Amino acid sequence: QxxxxxxxxxxxxxxxxxxxxxxxxxxxxxxxxxxxxxxxGKSPELIMFIYSNGxxxxxxxxxxxxxxxxxxxxxxxxxxxSDSATYLCAVNRGSSASKxxxxxxxxxxxxx
Amino acid sequence: xxxxxxxxTHLIKTRGQQVTLRCSPKSGHDTVSWYQQALGQGPQFIFQxxxxxxRQRGNFPDRFSGHQFPNYSSELNVNALLLGDSALYLCASxxxxxxxxxxxxxxxxxx
Numbered sequence: 001q002x003x004x005x006x007x008x009x010x011x012x013x014x015x016x017x018x019x020x021x022x023x024x025x026x027x028x029x030x031x032x033x034x035x036x037x038x039x040x041g042k043s044p045e046l047i048m049f050i051y052s053n054g055x056x057x058x059x060x061x062x063x064x065x066x067x068x069x070x071x072x073x074x075x076x077x078x079x080x081x082s083d084s085a086t087y088l089c090a091v092n093r094g095s096s097a098s099k100x101x102x103x104x105x106x107x108x109x110x111x112x
Numbered sequence: 113x114x115x116x117x118x119x120x121t122h123l124i125k126t127r128g129q130q131v132t133l134r135c136s137p138k139s140g141h142d143t144v145s146w147y148q149q150a151l152g153q154g155p156q157f158i159f160q161x162x163x164x165x166x167r168q169r170g171n172f173p174d175r176f177s178g179h180q181f182p183n184y185s186s187e188l189n190v191n192a193l194l195l196g197d198s199a200l201y202l203c204a205s206x207x208x209x210x211x212x213x214x215x216x217x218x219x220x221x222x223x
Contacts, residue, residue, distance in 0.1 A: 044212075044214050088154050101170075102147075
């Protein structure tokens with residue numbers, strides 16, 4: 001079992017719709033969770049982090065965490081073509097962010 | 113404010129050779145992590161350096177080694193290169209949080 005699992009996609013969503021990206025993790029002791037966005041040929045960049053159960057909103061992005069189900073999700077509202085990228089779920093496995101483990105990423109395509 | 117810088121950006125080696133990749137962290141950051149990213153895959157954690165010590169290590173063989181200098185810059189060394197070592201090597205720096213700042217990477221091709 002992989003430590004962080006994501007559906008590789010591609011996930012195709014029409015412009016203006018909600019894109020829903022999902023991630024599960026294996027280590028129940030994980031404390032902090034991150035979503036990174038990676039455009040083709042570029043490096044990952046952080047877009048959201050969440051530490052507590054529930055929802056966290058930042059603009060068009062909402063991260064959701066359910067520690068009991070070991071499940072993290074990212075919702076993107078009013079999807080734009082510029083949101084087309086690979087979204088990487090990451091989990092902190094060590095103290096002081098000493099070991100950040102990434103999933104394989106979900107490729108998202110927003111169609112006009 | 114300088115971000116994370118890596119060198120070289122591209123390099124080609126042959127099997128059995130050794131390679132050294134370099135990384136300068138974002139200004140003010142004291143922690144450096146190295147990742148290997150194969151095409152179509154997520155970044156795989158190699159190790160993290162903090163206070164010139166390897167603090168955590170992923171599932172990589174001893175052929176992968178590193179170093180952190182007093183100015184927080186870091187090197188990744190890979191010995192006895194294999195074809196499977198061909199990948200993008202990413203350096204990321206942070207300051208004790210999960211907000212990693214990545215460099216643009218070093219693309220290694222092993223022939």
